[in-house]
Amino acid sequence: MYRLFCGILLLIRVLCIGNSFSWDAVEQELVPLCAASGVEIEVHNLYYGGCSLEQHARFLLMDTAVYSHRVCTNAAPRTVVDTISLRRALTTGRYDFVSFQQASHDSGLRSTYEPWLSMLVDTVKSYQPDARLCWMQTWAYSRDAKHPAYPLYQSDQHVMWDSIRSCTRYVLARHLLVLVPCGTAVQLARSTPLGDTLCRDGYHLNYTYGRYTVACVWYEKLTGKNVRRNRYKNPQMTAKEAKWARKSAHKAVKMTKNALF
Numbered sequence: 001m002y003r004l005f006c007g008i009l010l011l012i013r014v015l016c017i018g019n020s021f022s023w024d025a026v027e028q029e030l031v032p033l034c035a036a037s038g039v040e041i042e043v044h045n046l047y048y049g050g051c052s053l054e055q056h057a058r059f060l061l062m063d064t065a066v067y068s069h070r071v072c073t074n075a076a077p078r079t080v081v082d083t084i085s086l087r088r089a090l091t092t093g094r095y096d097f098v099s100f101q102q103a104s105h106d107s108g109l110r111s112t113y114e115p116w117l118s119m120l121v122d123t124v125k126s127y128q129p130d131a132r133l134c135w136m137q138t139w140a141y142s143r144d145a146k147h148p149a150y151p152l153y154q155s156d157q158h159v160m161w162d163s164i165r166s167c168t169r170y171v172l173a174r175h176l177l178v179l180v181p182c183g184t185a186v187q188l189a190r191s192t193p194l195g196d197t198l199c200r201d202g203y204h205l206n207y208t209y210g211r212y213t214v215a216c217v218w219y220e221k222l223t224g225k226n227v228r229r230n231r232y233k234n235p236q237m238t239a240k241e242a243k244w245a246r247k248s249a250h251k252a253v254k255m256t257k258n259a260l261f
Contacts, residue, residue, distance in 0.1 A: 012222055015044045015095045015131075017086060017120065019051040021104055021138050023070070024205040025182055029215035029234060031072045036232035039223050043072040046089055052103035053116040060086050060123060090127035097222065098124050099134040099180065104203055105149030107138045107183075108163025110170055121175055134221070135177040137168050139186035139214075145202030157196075161187055180221050182214040185252035189213050192244040208234050209241040216249030226250060 012034070016022040026043050034041040046067035048055070059066055065085040072078045090098075100120055106112035124133060140161035141150055153160035164183050172179060186205075190196050198210040205211045212234050216227040228250050233242035 011040045011042060012097070013042045013044070013093065013095045014097045014099070014222065015046070015089060015093075015128075016099045016101075016136070017046050017056055017124075018099070018101055018136070019047065019103060020049050020204060021101060021182075022099070022136065023047055024211050025136065025214040026218060027070055027072055027078055028207070029212045030218050031074060031077055032232050033215055033219040033227070033230055034223065035074050036230055037223065037225055039225075040074050041072075041222070044089065044093070044095070045070040045072070046084075046086060050103055050105070052106050053100070053113060053120065055103075056086065056100075057116040057119045060120065063087050087123075087127075090124060095128055095131045097134055097178070098128055098131045099136045100124075100177070101136040101138055102167070104138050104141070105147065105152070108153060108160055108167055110167050113167065113171065114174075117171065117175065121177075133175070133177050134180050135168070135171050135175070136180045137183040138164065139183040139198075139205075140164060142199045142202045143196050145199070147203050150202075178221065179256050180217055181252045181256040182217050184256060185213050185217045185249045186210075188251055189245060189248035192248060194241065194244050194248075208237045209245045212237065212242065213245040213249055216246050217252055220250060220253045 016026055022045050026045055030043060031041055047070055048067050063085050065083055067084055067086065069081045069084045070078060071081050100117060121133060140157045141147055143157045153163060186198055189198055194209060198205055198213065200206040220227050227246050
């Protein structure tokens with residue numbers, strides 16, 4: 001599955017069927033984290049703002065070319081290549097990992113997941129039979145978020161987070177997906193000295209330790225390496241911010257191996 005030479009990992013190719021939350025998670029900090037440990041990565045993020053599982057599935061059925069195709073590599077940190085359909089993306093390359101995620105506003109509402117996720121999973125399997133399929137767990141909003149969907153969760157971060165955890169269990173019980181526990185890492189980071197400051201607008205992550213935290217989760221899940229030993233940090237972060245972010249990400253990965261979402 002991976003590109004190997006004498007037991008050395010040469011390249012990881014990732015496709016994210018995403019929205020602005022995958023933009024936060026994989027487009028800024030993941031490549032430099034991988035580069036710092038000698039791992040070459042190629043991330044393809046299919047971005048459509050606010051896209052839910054249902055909308056992804058409908059775009060797939062209609063073969064609609066609506067996704068901004070963003071590619072991030074060690075050589076070119078972020079390039080917007082073109083606008084494509086999901087089917088085209090699945091048929092024009094071979095990926096080691098393909099990830100799914102729910103739109104943040106629907107992330108804690110179980111009724112919004114099926115049959116859409118099953119349709120997406122089955123289609124991806126047919127085009128990418130060797131890829132490991134992943135579930136990117138999204139995060140709860142900040143306590144003071146003004147998102148119009150927040151009242152669905154009583155405008156309460158803990159209610160929203162409990163709902164996301166429940167839906168995570170639901171997804172993993174139905175599908176054999178690799179969990180990328182970004183939401184768990186963000187919630188853990190909120191209990192550190194970073195506090196409830198990881199979001200820039202109440203729901204999207206800030207450009208420093210917010211995005212860095214979830215990229216650290218992706219780094220560990222993709223490479224199997226302990227992110228606490230990674231020397232890279234965003235130059236706008238302090239050493240202590242990087243320490244807490246890495247610690248939260250590592251703990252999230254470790255916890256979720258024991259199904260503590």
